[in-house]
Amino acid sequence: MILFEIKNLVKHFGGLAAVNDVSFQVEKGEIFGLIGPNGSGKTTIFNCISNYYPVTSGSISFKDQNITGMKTNKICKIGIGRTFQVVKPLGRLSVLDNVIAAAFSKVQTKQEARDVAMEILEFCGLSHRKEVIAKSLPIGERKRLEITRAMATRPELLLLDETAAGLNPTELDDAIDLIKKIRDKGVTIIIVEHIMKVIMSISDRIHAINFGQTIAEGIPKEVSNNRAVIEAYLGEEYAQG
Amino acid sequence: MKKFMPLILLIILIIFPLVIQNAYYQHLMILVFIWVAIGSGWNVIAGFTGQVSFGDAAFFGTGAYTAGLLAHHFQISAWWGMAFGGIMAMAVAFPFGWICFRLRGAYFALASLALNEVCRHIATIAEPLTQGMVGILIMPTFVSKIPYYYIAFVLAVISVVFVQVVMQSKWGYYFLSIREDQDAAESLGIDTHRYKMVSLNIAAFLTGMAGALFMNYMGFIDPEVVFSLHDISIMAILVGIVGGVGTIYGPAVGAFVMVGVHEFFRTGFFGFFKGMAALTGSDFLNVAAKYISHAHVLGFGILVVLVILYLPNGIVGDWNKLIGRFFSITKKEAAT
Numbered sequence: 001m002i003l004f005e006i007k008n009l010v011k012h013f014g015g016l017a018a019v020n021d022v023s024f025q026v027e028k029g030e031i032f033g034l035i036g037p038n039g040s041g042k043t044t045i046f047n048c049i050s051n052y053y054p055v056t057s058g059s060i061s062f063k064d065q066n067i068t069g070m071k072t073n074k075i076c077k078i079g080i081g082r083t084f085q086v087v088k089p090l091g092r093l094s095v096l097d098n099v100i101a102a103a104f105s106k107v108q109t110k111q112e113a114r115d116v117a118m119e120i121l122e123f124c125g126l127s128h129r130k131e132v133i134a135k136s137l138p139i140g141e142r143k144r145l146e147i148t149r150a151m152a153t154r155p156e157l158l159l160l161d162e163t164a165a166g167l168n169p170t171e172l173d174d175a176i177d178l179i180k181k182i183r184d185k186g187v188t189i190i191i192v193e194h195i196m197k198v199i200m201s202i203s204d205r206i207h208a209i210n211f212g213q214t215i216a217e218g219i220p221k222e223v224s225n226n227r228a229v230i231e232a233y234l235g236e237e238y239a240q241g
Numbered sequence: 242m243k244k245f246m247p248l249i250l251l252i253i254l255i256i257f258p259l260v261i262q263n264a265y266y267q268h269l270m271i272l273v274f275i276w277v278a279i280g281s282g283w284n285v286i287a288g289f290t291g292q293v294s295f296g297d298a299a300f301f302g303t304g305a306y307t308a309g310l311l312a313h314h315f316q317i318s319a320w321w322g323m324a325f326g327g328i329m330a331m332a333v334a335f336p337f338g339w340i341c342f343r344l345r346g347a348y349f350a351l352a353s354l355a356l357n358e359v360c361r362h363i364a365t366i367a368e369p370l371t372q373g374m375v376g377i378l379i380m381p382t383f384v385s386k387i388p389y390y391y392i393a394f395v396l397a398v399i400s401v402v403f404v405q406v407v408m409q410s411k412w413g414y415y416f417l418s419i420r421e422d423q424d425a426a427e428s429l430g431i432d433t434h435r436y437k438m439v440s441l442n443i444a445a446f447l448t449g450m451a452g453a454l455f456m457n458y459m460g461f462i463d464p465e466v467v468f469s470l471h472d473i474s475i476m477a478i479l480v481g482i483v484g485g486v487g488t489i490y491g492p493a494v495g496a497f498v499m500v501g502v503h504e505f506f507r508t509g510f511f512g513f514f515k516g517m518a519a520l521t522g523s524d525f526l527n528v529a530a531k532y533i534s535h536a537h538v539l540g541f542g543i544l545v546v547l548v549i550l551y552l553p554n555g556i557v558g559d560w561n562k563l564i565g566r567f568f569s570i571t572k573k574e575a576a577t
Contacts, residue, residue: 050428052424052427071432072427072428073427073429073430073431073432073433076427076428076429076430077430081428082428084424084425084428088422088424088425088428089421089422089425090417090418090421090422090425090426091421091422092417092421093417093418093421097414097417100414101414101415101417101418101426101429101431102429102430104411104414104415105429105430105431106430108411109411110409110410110411113411113414149425149429150428150429152429153429153430
């Protein structure tokens with residue numbers, strides 16, 4: 001079943017086409033990887049999905065509903081959660097309060113929100129840090145807080161923007177485990193990532209873009225052997241052999 | 242002990258006017274209570290929601306004029322203004338917020354400053370309605386200060402309790418999220434525009450009620466008094482900053498300190514300069530006494546510099562630090 005679809009998405013910044021005619025479909029329950037070299041437009045696609053930028057043309061639909069141009073907070077309410085590449089913790093609030101604030105998107109009373117928050121913190125493995133002020137967390141846990149907070153809004157589709165960047169090897173393994181655990185819970189995931197270890201090991205399908213245009217799509221193995229992808233990442237010379 | 246502090250404070254404040262019969266001190270306490278309400282309102286929008294407002298006088302003046310005009314034009318008791326004043330202030334806040342919350346940070350602050358000035362000019366120019374600079378005079382209801390004291394007291398308590406309740410609710414969490422990171426807040430499903438409006442309207446309502454009470458209590462207003470930028474808008478900010486931005490009890494403490502400082506300068510260091518002038522017969526001190534009573538803004542400035550340098554989170558926010566410093570000083574003294 002198609003949960004989420006982007007059709008012919010175009011985003012211009014002035015004369016620059018940051019995203020140029022990208023289309024893809026995401027099945028319910030899969031982990032969908034989005035890769036591409038720096039500046040290829042991955043984060044821009046995310047920002048278009050959650051409508052931080054208005055799209056130039058094209059359409060975005062979720063559960064057969066056209067969500068192009070829908071307000072950012074509405075997009076969260078209908079079930080698309082997201083994290084930010086540059087983490088945005090609610091700095092002066094505790095970790096628990098961060099998650100409670102997110103949990104209020106689906107429940108009304110503080111007690112309910114607190115219960116939801118505690119449950120999600122437990123699930124994401126941050127409950128031992130719940131009293132800590134968010135801005136004093138190390139980067140690994142800040143990234144985890146981003147995921148925790150997005151999960152507290154009870155999404156059906158989760159957009160993860162480079163949640164593994166800057167993590168050490170142990171944290172990386174933990175992050176991979178967490179992402180798999182979230183998938184097992186029935187949440188569909190679109191993940192942008194540079195670290196191939198992560199993206200190749202967890203993605204069901206991968207969509208590669210360069211200069212805002214699709215260059216390949218398929219299962220990880222196909223994509224990693226694709227000539228255009230190797231060319232984009234390593235240069236033309238390596239693509240010869 | 243800490244748990245009973247608010248209760249003890251409440252009891253002290255309730256019996257205060259019965260023990261201290263001096264009308265001057267009662268007057269000061271009434272001002273403190275009015276400022277607690279205004280400061281709490283400012284704290285909701287600026288302290289908790291992070292949208293710094295330089296235009297609180299717009300709401301204060303609207304509340305005051307609502308009460309005054311009801312009494313002046315329709316012979317309705319100005320006390321009705323307590324309810325309508327808050328609502329009218331919201332009526333000003335609503336369109337203002339609707340348009341100006343597209344602006345962020347300093348630009349919103351500038352817009353609120355403009356709102357302040359626009360309201361003042363409207364009140365000055367619309368003479369048929371407001372009598373312009375002549376102002377509005379109404380007959381005070383009570384001769385004694387004590388009824389005003391208790392009404393102001395109730396308003397202050399309601400403000401503080403109301404803010405506390407709000408901050409424990411979904412709204413409170415949303416306000417704080419917006420303050421910390423507006424983009425993150427949006428991504429968490431928070432309609433930031435709407436909740437900024439909610440926050441501004443709470444602030445406007447509390448400030449408008451305070452304005453209406455001010456009208457009732459003072460019996461006279463003119464645009465320069467109630468729409469004053471430095472005596473109302475800036476003072477509201479100072480109450481918040483000195484007491485502690487983003488703390489529940491900050492505005493209460495801030496109001497007490499700021500009214501104290503204001504009075505300290507207005508009376509020329511509680512009559513110190515006048516006394517000295519009379520004692521020494523020095524003309525210089527006499528002149529100094531005259532000027533110093535107008536220098537309260539200078540005093541505010543010095544105070545703000547000190548607070549920002551040493552207590553950036555205000556008296557309440559840095560209470561533990563303050564206590565720590567005090568004790569370390571006394572310890573040092575004991576050691577030497």
